[in-house]
Amino acid sequence: MSAVSETGLASRAAAHASLVAARRLRPAEIAFWLMPIAGYFLFPDRLALLSEIAILGLFALSLDILLGFAGIVSLGHAAFFGLGAYTAGILGKYGWTEPLSGLAIAALVAGAVGFITSFLVLRGNDLTRLMVTLGVSLMLAEAANRLGWLTGGADGLTGVMIGPVFGVFEFDIFGVTAYWYAVGVLFVLFCLARYLASSVFGLTLRGIKGNSLRMAAIGAPVNLNLVTAYTIGAAYAGVAGGLLAQTTQFASLDVLEFQRSAEVLLVLLIGGSGYLYGGLIGAVLFKLMHDLLSDLTPQYWQFWLGILLVVLVLSSREGVRGLYLRVAARFARSRHPGRKGGAA
Amino acid sequence: MNAIASPGVAGSTALAAEGLVKHFNGITATDNVSLTLPRGARHALIGPNGAGKTTLINLLTGVLKPSAGRILLAGEDVTTASAQQRVQRGLARTFQINQLYAELTPLETLVMAIMQRRGNLMRWWQPVTRQREACDEAVALLERLGLGSVMAERTSTLAYGKRRLLEVALALACQPQVLLLDEPAAGVPHGERDEILETISELPRDVTLVLIEHDMEMVFRFAERISVLVSGALAMEGTPEEVAASPLVREVYLGGAHATATAAHARKGA
Ligand SMILES: Nc1ncnc2c1ncn2[C@@H]1O[C@H](COP(=O)(O)OP(=O)(O)OP(=O)(O)O)[C@@H](O)[C@H]1O
Ligand SMILES: [Mg+2]
Numbered sequence: 001m002s003a004v005s006e007t008g009l010a011s012r013a014a015a016h017a018s019l020v021a022a023r024r025l026r027p028a029e030i031a032f033w034l035m036p037i038a039g040y041f042l043f044p045d046r047l048a049l050l051s052e053i054a055i056l057g058l059f060a061l062s063l064d065i066l067l068g069f070a071g072i073v074s075l076g077h078a079a080f081f082g083l084g085a086y087t088a089g090i091l092g093k094y095g096w097t098e099p100l101s102g103l104a105i106a107a108l109v110a111g112a113v114g115f116i117t118s119f120l121v122l123r124g125n126d127l128t129r130l131m132v133t134l135g136v137s138l139m140l141a142e143a144a145n146r147l148g149w150l151t152g153g154a155d156g157l158t159g160v161m162i163g164p165v166f167g168v169f170e171f172d173i174f175g176v177t178a179y180w181y182a183v184g185v186l187f188v189l190f191c192l193a194r195y196l197a198s199s200v201f202g203l204t205l206r207g208i209k210g211n212s213l214r215m216a217a218i219g220a221p222v223n224l225n226l227v228t229a230y231t232i233g234a235a236y237a238g239v240a241g242g243l244l245a246q247t248t249q250f251a252s253l254d255v256l257e258f259q260r261s262a263e264v265l266l267v268l269l270i271g272g273s274g275y276l277y278g279g280l281i282g283a284v285l286f287k288l289m290h291d292l293l294s295d296l297t298p299q300y301w302q303f304w305l306g307i308l309l310v311v312l313v314l315s316s317r318e319g320v321r322g323l324y325l326r327v328a329a330r331f332a333r334s335r336h337p338g339r340k341g342g343a344a
Numbered sequence: 345m346n347a348i349a350s351p352g353v354a355g356s357t358a359l360a361a362e363g364l365v366k367h368f369n370g371i372t373a374t375d376n377v378s379l380t381l382p383r384g385a386r387h388a389l390i391g392p393n394g395a396g397k398t399t400l401i402n403l404l405t406g407v408l409k410p411s412a413g414r415i416l417l418a419g420e421d422v423t424t425a426s427a428q429q430r431v432q433r434g435l436a437r438t439f440q441i442n443q444l445y446a447e448l449t450p451l452e453t454l455v456m457a458i459m460q461r462r463g464n465l466m467r468w469w470q471p472v473t474r475q476r477e478a479c480d481e482a483v484a485l486l487e488r489l490g491l492g493s494v495m496a497e498r499t500s501t502l503a504y505g506k507r508r509l510l511e512v513a514l515a516l517a518c519q520p521q522v523l524l525l526d527e528p529a530a531g532v533p534h535g536e537r538d539e540i541l542e543t544i545s546e547l548p549r550d551v552t553l554v555l556i557e558h559d560m561e562m563v564f565r566f567a568e569r570i571s572v573l574v575s576g577a578l579a580m581e582g583t584p585e586e587v588a589a590s591p592l593v594r595e596v597y598l599g600g601a602h603a604t605a606t607a608a609h610a611r612k613g614a
Contacts, residue, residue, distance in 0.1 A: 008484075011492055015451050015483045018496035020473050022449075198471050200459045207445055207456050214443035217405065218518055219431030220460040
């Protein structure tokens with residue numbers, strides 16, 4: 001009797017341990033987050049570029065919440081980025097200069113529009129979702145163009161004033177405050193996303209992405225979870241847009257353009273979706289490639305970027321992560337030729 | 345209490361279908377099917393390939409909308425209820441073709457299903473690792489189905505027989521009052537088929553069970569009543585003895601015994 005319950009207890013403990021182990025903080029993650037600190041000291045004169053990377057990384061993370069976790073495809077994610085940018089910019093222009101509350105309002109506005117449009121987006125299949133998300137973003141871009149009195153139209157939104165962060169750190173011409181502000185916001189929101197991914201909600205999203213038919217058959221509120229994910233993703237994108245407007249003290253129509261929606265999708269595909277770091281790694285690689293290639297061949301950098309991307313996607317469907325995993329697996333095999341894959 | 349326990353009242357019908365019809369552009373996959381399952385029934389649904397068995401399950405569980413007819417779950421009309429609402433009212437199913445989560449482990453799969461059943465919004469935002477009760481329940485269920493040794497492996501790496509067991513475990517995690525099993529042992533080697541049938545037979549007596557199965561030996565071991573579907577319509581319903589003795593069933597279904605069918609034919613001709 002007691003022997004039975006002891007093995008029962010042991011397997012319960014082992015089961016729980018396996019859940020914990022799959023969600024543990026890995027050393028590579030800590031190393032990853034040391035990079036922004038190293039970047040600051042190694043490239044003190046490239047802080048503007050590094051800030052752009054952090055903002056693009058946050059934007060790609062916001063798309064990852066939709067695509068990588070909930071499995072919702074979008075060709076119009078710039079809609080929320082642009083909404084956030086204009087919200088934060090307009091607030092700054094008309095006297096609401098406190099940056100963190102400005103970001104929070106940008107998140108609320110983008111999240112609210114995400115919530116409302118989610119009901120349109122979630123109705124159809126992948127193809128209709130692409131069309132609806134694209135349509136919503138085109139409508140918003142046109143609206144921003146028409147509302148020139150508010151957005152500045154084609155000239156852009158100028159005269160944006162942003163106060164000091166925490167009332168202490170003024171935005172300086174070297175971009176030091178802007179950099180730490182962007183990296184800090186990215187870090188906090190990343191931690192929140194990581195927490196959500198490890199929650200019951202995060203597990204449910206993985207289930208919906210994996211098999212939505214079965215999800216309904218075990219009684220899961222599929223649409224409620226998708227609406228929530230879409231809203232959170234939109235709010236995150238709004239923060240990314242808000243960061244751009246605040247750190248550059250400017251917003252122009254290109255924050256809403258299709259180009260930006262396509263670019264962020266590309267960034268996420270480069271880094272690989274569904275494991276949270278893909279958007280950040282993709283942002284680093286994309287911006288560095290952009291920077292290097294446009295230095296080498298100012299005219300044709302997009303051509304070379306295109307070639308690199310085609311090669312990457314053809315060699316691995318999961319972006320650089322898939323490439324890394326494949327190389328690592330081959331390396332492990334050649335080092336331990338006698339061992340089978342599942343031995344560990 | 346007494347009123348519920350007393351037999352013969354409407355409350356003792358677990359699941360009923362009235363005149364269900366389903367058309368797929370031109371084909372009538374379900375043709376005016378009526379079915380009444382008393383609480384605790386051990387019911388088998390048989391019929392040749394393409395007879396409409398899976399379609400009937402899809403109608404009952406809300407995957408498909410019927411072209412006509414009504415569905416009553418514990419006496420309440422659920423014809424327009426969503427699949428999710430029917431699960432919450434105690435109707436669960438397994439799928440003929442595995443519908444699992446390739447990326448998740450069996451343990452994660454069941455913890456997820458158990459959390460859906462509990463539907464606790466406060467816990468929705470808590471880490472999975474804090475759901476000890478759900479985890480313990482999942483482990484108990486996995487061990488009951490002989491999946492204890494593979495519970496932390498990715499489902500996509502499991503052997504087919506194990507995945508088939510997980511398919512059943514996932515439906516059981518919903519703690520259904522009515523469970524519809526669509527060929528749960530299909531493709532499973534003979535030794536492991538018994539494991540599945542035993543697990544099903546060990547379910548509490550008040551759970552209503554419907555089993556679709558082509559293996560007649562399994563059907564006769566399991567069922568107290570059998571419905572025979574042919575070309576979407578209910579050809580007959582009766583006890584296993586009645587069904588086994590029916591010439592109609594022999595002809596259209598057990599007709600696999602070719603000789604019997606030809607013999608019957610020959611007699612008719614004579
Ligand atoms: N979604 C669908 N669209 C069109 N036709 C369908 C659909 N689902 C099933 N059918 C058709 O309905 C009929 C019944 O199919 P169903 O899968 O219900 O049969 P079954 O009794 O489960 O067969 P099996 O024993 O092979 O599983 C078949 O002719 C099938 O082709
Ligand atoms: Mg079938």
